[in-house]
Amino acid sequence: MSQITKCEIQLEGKPADSVLEMPEPRKLFIPLESVRFSFDSVEVEENRSVQPGQVLARDLNNFSVPLLAPRAGKVKLGEIKNHIVLDEITQQEEEPYDHREDEAHIPQEMGSVGLKRYKLLALGAWQFVYDAHSSKLPDPFGTPRAVIVSTVNLEPYTAQGEAQLQKRLADFTRGLEHLQSLLEYQPIYLVMPDINSEFSRQLRESIRGYAWVKPVQIAPKYPGDNFAVIARKLGFNKEKDSPVWAMRTEAILAIDRALTLSKPSTVRIISFGGPMVKEPIHLKVMPGYPLKDILAERLESGPVRIIDGGVLTGAMVSEQQKGLTAECNGLTVLQEHSEREFLSFIRPGSDRQSYGKCFLSSFRGAFKERLNTALRGELRPCVACGFCEEVCPAGIMPYLIHKTLYSGELEDVEQMRVDLCVGCGMCSFVCPSKIDLRGEFVKAQEDIERELHAEEVQS
Ligand code: SF4
Ligand code: SF4
Numbered sequence: 001m002s003q004i005t006k007c008e009i010q011l012e013g014k015p016a017d018s019v020l021e022m023p024e025p026r027k028l029f030i031p032l033e034s035v036r037f038s039f040d041s042v043e044v045e046e047n048r049s050v051q052p053g054q055v056l057a058r059d060l061n062n063f064s065v066p067l068l069a070p071r072a073g074k075v076k077l078g079e080i081k082n083h084i085v086l087d088e089i090t091q092q093e094e095e096p097y098d099h100r101e102d103e104a105h106i107p108q109e110m111g112s113v114g115l116k117r118y119k120l121l122a123l124g125a126w127q128f129v130y131d132a133h134s135s136k137l138p139d140p141f142g143t144p145r146a147v148i149v150s151t152v153n154l155e156p157y158t159a160q161g162e163a164q165l166q167k168r169l170a171d172f173t174r175g176l177e178h179l180q181s182l183l184e185y186q187p188i189y190l191v192m193p194d195i196n197s198e199f200s201r202q203l204r205e206s207i208r209g210y211a212w213v214k215p216v217q218i219a220p221k222y223p224g225d226n227f228a229v230i231a232r233k234l235g236f237n238k239e240k241d242s243p244v245w246a247m248r249t250e251a252i253l254a255i256d257r258a259l260t261l262s263k264p265s266t267v268r269i270i271s272f273g274g275p276m277v278k279e280p281i282h283l284k285v286m287p288g289y290p291l292k293d294i295l296a297e298r299l300e301s302g303p304v305r306i307i308d309g310g311v312l313t314g315a316m317v318s319e320q321q322k323g324l325t326a327e328c329n330g331l332t333v334l335q336e337h338s339e340r341e342f343l344s345f346i347r348p349g350s351d352r353q354s355y356g357k358c359f360l361s362s363f364r365g366a367f368k369e370r371l372n373t374a375l376r377g378e379l380r381p382c383v384a385c386g387f388c389e390e391v392c393p394a395g396i397m398p399y400l401i402h403k404t405l406y407s408g409e410l411e412d413v414e415q416m417r418v419d420l421c422v423g424c425g426m427c428s429f430v431c432p433s434k435i436d437l438r439g440e441f442v443k444a445q446e447d448i449e450r451e452l453h454a455e456e457v458q459s
Contacts, residue, residue, distance in 0.1 A: 016279075016282070018163070021283075026089060027085060028290075035327050037127070039067040040059065049073070050086070051069065051072050052068075053097070063126075067287075068326075072091075084288075097258075116178075123263065125251065138245055144244060145186060145239070148227060148247070150230070153310075154225040155222050156332075161248065165253075172249065175259075231244045273333075304334065305336045307333075312429055380432075388437060393422060398441070401441065
């Protein structure tokens, strides 16, 4: 693994750590698709009343992970395509989960640990867990080599552990204890924020005496917090059938709620930032919360692009999407800037940060860039500047892989170790030609995996 990038990302619009509790919605618009999940198997009927925490749908390709009703309400299935709408919302306390019916699904040899793990799946806490190398949902009944828990999120505009943990440090440490009870001997690595911060001091104090928690300090710049980067730094390379589990602060809080109270976590704290947000902040909301209610009165005027997640790895929110997805942990809002800039090639660029130091801004002191969707002009062919290779934490050669993909040679791309790409998006960020290298590599990894799977089935 090459050294963590020298590129420092300084952007306007970072969300403050304070949390705004959004008012109760009148309706919820819950998308059936999110980044990792497709909740295709709908388990409720039109006009049926549901209780909070009740299963609305499942993703049968992902260990039947459930989509839970965040509030009591009446189901409307056909009102908006690819959404379950909950109307006539009322706020009620969730009933504690009763697992007896589900015991048949649990591997018998796992005993009480299997029961706890199934509970995490049933109460929605498992959806916050990742395979550190692939970012997929790991098997809840599998055996990890190690577990990474991170309170740090360095990608611009993403939700901060410090905001999510306010007044909940005791819940967090109890959640860590629950997590340990699911394991045999595997270590839990706790990724700590800046060692000198007050938050870091409180965290260290809260885990004093927990010999099974191993504090880890990471490079303080993005993508030092990427799970695959951390796993490799700890000496855990990718191994089939032997994953490293990875999760962030809110996973531990959800585990605590599931195993202490037997209740789902239906409310989330997400980030809401970007240069077009008047007051970037964290929001207390729930899946399905209407996007228009979040955005109303809170944006600068002008056309915007909404991104589900951080600016480097998030996905654009389509016009058809009406509410927050079950996985959304942040919204980023950029100015939509599609017009071609008049004589942009002779603009000195005093307001543009560039990894290549080709703008006048190189002579300015540190400043925060006001990012928009066309800051580096329009898409161009690769100019072989090599910036992508310099910033890549995986030590691969993005421009060569890009060119090879262009000629359709998937086998050669495999030889170039596209599998090592951790999807951080730094290459796309610094690329002066605005090539979506990250998007290309994520797709190439999926294509290769599909081909390997097909070969396995055939043999
Ligand atoms: S997204 Fe780009 S910079 Fe990040 S690991 Fe992949 S190739 Fe390297
Ligand atoms: S940063 Fe972009 S233009 Fe430069 S070598 Fe990489 S792909 Fe090509």
